[in-house]
Amino acid sequence: MSRFLDGRYAAMKPYVPGEQPQDKKYVKLNTNESPFPPSPAVLAALKGEEEKLNLYSDPTASVLVGAIAAHFDRIVKSKGGKGISEKQVFAGNGSDEVLAFVFQAFCGKGRGVATPSVGYGFYPVFCELLGIRYNPVPVKSDFSVGIRDYEGIKDNIVIANPNAQTGIYLPLSDIETLLSADKDRLVVVDEAYCDFGGESAVTLLDRYENLIVVQTMSKSRQLAGGRVGFALASEEITEDLNKMKYSFNPYNLNRLSIVAGAAAIADEEYFEKTSVAVANERERLKDSLGKLGFSCTPSLANFVLAGHPAIGGRELYLALKEKGVLVRFLSDAALSPYVRITVGSAEQCDALIEAIKQVFKEKGI
Amino acid sequence: MSRFLDGRYAAMKPYVPGEQPQDKKYVKLNTNESPFPPSPAVLAALKGEEEKLNLYSDPTASVLVGAIAAHFDRIVKSKGGKGISEKQVFAGNGSDEVLAFVFQAFCGKGRGVATPSVGYGFYPVFCELLGIRYNPVPVKSDFSVGIRDYEGIKDNIVIANPNAQTGIYLPLSDIETLLSADKDRLVVVDEAYCDFGGESAVTLLDRYENLIVVQTMSKSRQLAGGRVGFALASEEITEDLNKMKYSFNPYNLNRLSIVAGAAAIADEEYFEKTSVAVANERERLKDSLGKLGFSCTPSLANFVLAGHPAIGGRELYLALKEKGVLVRFLSDAALSPYVRITVGSAEQCDALIEAIKQVFKEKGI
Numbered sequence: 001m002s003r004f005l006d007g008r009y010a011a012m013k014p015y016v017p018g019e020q021p022q023d024k025k026y027v028k029l030n031t032n033e034s035p036f037p038p039s040p041a042v043l044a045a046l047k048g049e050e051e052k053l054n055l056y057s058d059p060t061a062s063v064l065v066g067a068i069a070a071h072f073d074r075i076v077k078s079k080g081g082k083g084i085s086e087k088q089v090f091a092g093n094g095s096d097e098v099l100a101f102v103f104q105a106f107c108g109k110g111r112g113v114a115t116p117s118v119g120y121g122f123y124p125v126f127c128e129l130l131g132i133r134y135n136p137v138p139v140k141s142d143f144s145v146g147i148r149d150y151e152g153i154k155d156n157i158v159i160a161n162p163n164a165q166t167g168i169y170l171p172l173s174d175i176e177t178l179l180s181a182d183k184d185r186l187v188v189v190d191e192a193y194c195d196f197g198g199e200s201a202v203t204l205l206d207r208y209e210n211l212i213v214v215q216t217m218s219k220s221r222q223l224a225g226g227r228v229g230f231a232l233a234s235e236e237i238t239e240d241l242n243k244m245k246y247s248f249n250p251y252n253l254n255r256l257s258i259v260a261g262a263a264a265i266a267d268e269e270y271f272e273k274t275s276v277a278v279a280n281e282r283e284r285l286k287d288s289l290g291k292l293g294f295s296c297t298p299s300l301a302n303f304v305l306a307g308h309p310a311i312g313g314r315e316l317y318l319a320l321k322e323k324g325v326l327v328r329f330l331s332d333a334a335l336s337p338y339v340r341i342t343v344g345s346a347e348q349c350d351a352l353i354e355a356i357k358q359v360f361k362e363k364g365i
Numbered sequence: 366m367s368r369f370l371d372g373r374y375a376a377m378k379p380y381v382p383g384e385q386p387q388d389k390k391y392v393k394l395n396t397n398e399s400p401f402p403p404s405p406a407v408l409a410a411l412k413g414e415e416e417k418l419n420l421y422s423d424p425t426a427s428v429l430v431g432a433i434a435a436h437f438d439r440i441v442k443s444k445g446g447k448g449i450s451e452k453q454v455f456a457g458n459g460s461d462e463v464l465a466f467v468f469q470a471f472c473g474k475g476r477g478v479a480t481p482s483v484g485y486g487f488y489p490v491f492c493e494l495l496g497i498r499y500n501p502v503p504v505k506s507d508f509s510v511g512i513r514d515y516e517g518i519k520d521n522i523v524i525a526n527p528n529a530q531t532g533i534y535l536p537l538s539d540i541e542t543l544l545s546a547d548k549d550r551l552v553v554v555d556e557a558y559c560d561f562g563g564e565s566a567v568t569l570l571d572r573y574e575n576l577i578v579v580q581t582m583s584k585s586r587q588l589a590g591g592r593v594g595f596a597l598a599s600e601e602i603t604e605d606l607n608k609m610k611y612s613f614n615p616y617n618l619n620r621l622s623i624v625a626g627a628a629a630i631a632d633e634e635y636f637e638k639t640s641v642a643v644a645n646e647r648e649r650l651k652d653s654l655g656k657l658g659f660s661c662t663p664s665l666a667n668f669v670l671a672g673h674p675a676i677g678g679r680e681l682y683l684a685l686k687e688k689g690v691l692v693r694f695l696s697d698a699a700l701s702p703y704v705r706i707t708v709g710s711a712e713q714c715d716a717l718i719e720a721i722k723q724v725f726k727e728k729g730i
Contacts, residue, residue, distance in 0.1 A: 002601035004521075004551055004575070005608075006473045014611030017424050031421055038418045050411050053403045053625065054587040056396055059382050093458055096614045108371045129612040186369055210369070222419040225620035236367035243370075246379030247494040249461045255590035256621045260418065 008131065015125040018328050027344065027351045030326040031224070032193070032303050034278070035345040038222040038260065039270040045263035049256055057255040059246075064253065065089045067262035068230050072202050081206045088205065088232055090241040091261070093252045095192060095216035095229030100126055101244040102212055102231065103158075106186055107132040112155040116145045118334055120164035120190060143297055143305075143334075147174045156186040161201070162193045165330055165340060167299020169198045179208040188212045193301035195220035195271070196279045196343075202232050209234045219302055220275050221264040228253070228261035278302050282343040288353045289341075292360070307337040310365040316356075319363070323355040373496065380490040383693050392709065392716045395691040396589070397558070397668050399643070400710035403587040403625065404635040410628035414621055422620040424611075429618065430454045432627035433595050437567050446571045453570065453597055455606040456626070458617045460557060460581035460594025465491055466609040467577055467596065468523075471551055472497040477520040481510045483699055485529035485555060508662055508670075508699075512539045521551040526566070527558040530695055530705060532664020534563045544573040553577045558666035560585035560636070561644045561708075567597050574599045584667055585640050586629040593618070593626035643667045647708040653718045654706075657725070672703040675730040681721075684728070688720040 001010065018031035065086050072084040092098035103126040107113050112133030115123050127134035135155050139145055143166040150157060157178055162169040178187045189201045191213055202213050213232040218224035231241060245252055253261075264271075279300075286296050286304055294306040307313065317329035317339050328340040341352065359365075366375065383396035430451050437449040457463035468491040472478050477498030480488050492499035500520050504510055508531040515522060522543055527534040543552045554566045556578055567578050578597040583589035596606060610617055618626075629636075644665075651661050651669055659671040672678065682694035682704050693705040706717065724730075 001608075002574075002599060002605050004471045004602065005605045006469075006471060006475070008473070009470060009605075009608065012608060012612055014608050015615055016611075017421075017615045020421050020423050022423050022427065028420070033421060034419045036419060037416055042418070043415055046415050050408055050621075050625070051402055053407070053590040054399045054401060055393070056382075056385050056398060056583070056589040057592070058385050058387050062387065093619075094614060094616055096616065100613050104371075105374060106369045106371060108373070110371070125612050129609075209367075218421070224421040224616075225418040227422070227616055227619040234367060237369065240367050240370045240374075243366075243374065243377060243379050244494075246381075247377055247490050248465050249459060250380055250382045251459055251461065251589075251592055254458075254592040254619065254622055256415075257619055260415070 012128050013125070015122045016331070019326060021326070026324055026326045027348050028326050029342040029344050029348060029352060030328040032219055032301070032342045033224045034219060034222045034274060034302070035348060036222055036274045039264055039267040041263045041267040041270065042222070042260045045259045046256060049259050053255060057251055057253055057258055059250040061091045061253045061258050064091050064228070064258045064262045067265045071265045071268070072232060075200070076203055076206070079203050081203055084202065084205070084232060085235070087235040088238050090231040090233070090238045091253060092229045092231070092245070094218065094227040095190070095214050096122060097252060098214050098229045098231050099190065101241050102188055102214065103127070103132060104130050105240050105244045107156055109133065113158050114150060114153045114155040115158045116163065118143055118163065118165050118332060120160045121330070121332070123158055143168055145170055147177050150178055151181060154185060156188065158188040158190065160190040160192065162198050162299065162301040164190070164192065165332065165335060166297040166305050167193065167301035167303055168297055169300040172199055172201055172204065175201050176204060179204060179211055183208070183210050186210050186212060188214060190214045192216045192219055195275045196282065196302045197300035205232060205234070212237060217261055217264055220271060222274070223260055223264055226257045226260045228257050278343050281346060281349060285341070285343055285349045288349070292353070292356060302343045303340050304343065305335070305338050305340050311363065312336060313338045316359065319359040320352070320355050323358060325352050325355045377493050378490070380487045381696070384691060386691070390689060392690045392713050394707040394709050394713060394717060395693040397584055397666070397707045398589045399584060399587040399639060399667070400713060401587055401639045404629055404632040406628045406632040406635065407588070407625045410624045411621055414624050418620060422616055422618055422623055424615040426456045426618045426623050429456050429593070429623045429627045432630045436630045436633070437597060440565070441568055441571070444568050446568055449567065449570070449597060450600070452600040453603050455596040455598070455603045456618060457594045457596070457610070459583065459592040460555070460579050461487060462617060463579050463594045463596050464555065466606050467553055467579065468492070468497060469495050470605050470609050472521055474498065478523050479515060479518045479520040480523045481528065483508055483528065483530050483697060485525045486695070486697070488523055508533055510535055512542050515543055516546060519550060521553065523553040523555065525555040525557065527563050527664065527666040529555070529557065530697065530700060531662040531670050532558065532666035532668055533662055534665040537564055537566055537569065540566050541569060544569060544576055548575050551575050551577060553579060555579045557581045557584055560640045561647065561667045562665035570597060570599070577602060582626055582629055585636060587639070588625055588629055591622045591625045593622050643708050646711060646714060650706070650708055650714045653714070657718070657721060667708045668705050669708065670700070670703050670705050676728065677701060678703045681724065684724040685717070685720050688723060690717050690720045
């Protein structure tokens with residue numbers, strides 16, 4: 001720390017992202033990336049764009065915003081809703097940036113953030129950075145969220161659905177209960193993991209102006225390295241988010257990510273195919289782990305949270321790392337018996353199972 | 366504005382970036398981009414990287430940070446200094462993001478920002494967003510900065526060198542005067558435009574721990590659309606900036622920008638060639654404008670600030686836009702007689718001069 005750092009940040013503890021080794025030596029199942037390469041449409045769209053890098057990107061990211069709006073417009077209309085316009089789409093440099101702007105714009109000393117005590121580890125970090133009251137609401141012993149626990153809470157609610165650590169999915173009827181109970185508090189639904197079995201709350205936007213849906217292209221759209229996230233909300237809220245962006249970093253999306261993101265969201269066939277494949281592989285992985293004595297949360301995400309009675313989470317994580325398989329040990333005390341394992345390709349999952357078997361053999365489990 | 370926006374942002378006026386028309390119909394001389402395409406080394410480095418976009422980028426951006434450190438290490442050592450280590454380089458999603466983190470980390474209610482009253486229009490916006498006291502120090506009538514005017518000021522000093530609107534360059538001896546006068550205040554030198562005739566303050570880092578040098582790859586490195594900026598400072602300050610980043614958006618740089626930025630800064634030959642060409646074209650442009658009766662500030666940047674006794678800045682901007690040439694009219698009242706013109710290619714500058722001649726003819730100037 002330098003002597004120039006403003007005092008309010010002296011004790012701040014930053015978010016610690018999962019390891020991102022830059023060599024190729026690991027079977028990497030620790031940060032919930034897609035095991036599939038980007039869509040061929042993305043690769044095609046990028047071609048030639050790099051030659052224009054000397055020119056600024058479009059600060060409105062209109063190609064990307066338009067593609068996102070068109071995608072969700074179809075979804076909402078297919079369910080009988082009014083649709084989604086471009087004025088309801090805010091695009092950011094990954095959903096972390098989108099969430100940061102959401103926290104900054106709509107929370108503060110007056111209105112804190114209530115969120116399940118087990119969730120995305122970044123939420124308390126944003127609160128600390130931005131001086132926002134953090135109000136963790138305890139989850140039940142099975143990690144499920146009790147909707148009634150949010151009754152009477154005046155803070156904005158931020159909820160990862162499915163949950164970012166357990167994969168547990170809250171049905172839309174529960175999200176609607178949160179939305180309708182108090183229309184003066186925002187409900188921010190972080191849907192990073194909703195494309196592998198969950199349903200997006202985007203269909204509720206017609207009826208609830210206190211809803212913000214946040215999504216990322218890092219998981220189901222194969223663009224973790226492209227950094228594209230977005231929010232869907234009312235036109236007014238979207239305008240507010242743009243106000244934050246234009247006061248912080250107007251060109252927050254680079255040229256290549258804009259075209260990559262637009263192509264990714266337009267390729268619905270690839271998206272469907274890869275999302276279904278991941279969901280199927282998740283169930284196969286759960287079965288394999290179950291046969292080894294693991295219990296898993298009922299995850300609808302592209303990962304499983306798995307615990308074994310004979311070995312702690314940290315011990316298993318370290319043993320697997322030694323065998324060249326990276327999984328995620330989460331620092332949250334409630335999760336210490338578990339590891340979070342990304343659903344990789346069949347080959348990667350098989351390699352994981354083999355590595356676990358070896359670890360168990362060596363440890364006499 | 367939504368009814369959910371925190372009250373402190375209600376009156377906030379975001380930064381308005383220069384127009385970025387997405388069609389090709391303009392001779393675009395309004396946002397100080399390079400008229401040259403990215404270095405062939407950048408295009409080569411990007412090849413194949415897009416296939417890995419499903420994997421997160423390296424949050425430490427080590428390839429980029431290493432390349433930046435190596436470049437400035439050579440420069441500093443060539444002038445007899447100790448050199449620059451990777452621990453002194455902070456990389457961001459464009460220099461706007463870097464500046465935002467600098468303002469957020471080191472300024473606040475206790476310590477404001479003192480800056481020349483004519484400068485980069487984003488500085489007051491950051492202050493408003495982040496609740497920082499903005500202390501504009503009037504420039505002289507010729508837009509030059511009086512170093513003595515900063516004596517006794519306790520706020521951190523932020524200074525674009527060359528100036529972002531006038532291109533006027535402050536010699537390093539003046540920067541050193543600011544640094545040595547009060548070692549408890551930071552001096553942030555925003556060197557977006559320093560590669561076209563100025564000299565970087567990076568050589569002063571050995572001696573002044575209260576110095577932060579900010580640069581961008583948008584101008585002299587042909588990567589405006591790639592969004593790569595960086596800060597050079599003490600290891601402690603760099604650590605503080607990383608703390609801000611890891612509390613806001615750890616993966617702030619995408620995979621493609623990391624490799625593009627690293628390749629751009631390593632290609633010193635292309636950088637030299639293009640920077641010299643822009644500087645030469647700037648002098649030719651000043652001559653041509655002078656012959657038409659314009660007066661220009663003594664810019665060392667990749668733009669000129671030009672005014673003509675017979676036509677106001679807004680009128681000229683609008684007339685040129687109608688003729689297909691985009692220049693920048695700056696909203697600052699002190700600059701209303703002027704337009705800021707990017708130094709483009711020889712063809713672009715010739716087209717500008719032709720368009721001005723036509724405008725003058727039509728208006729009887």
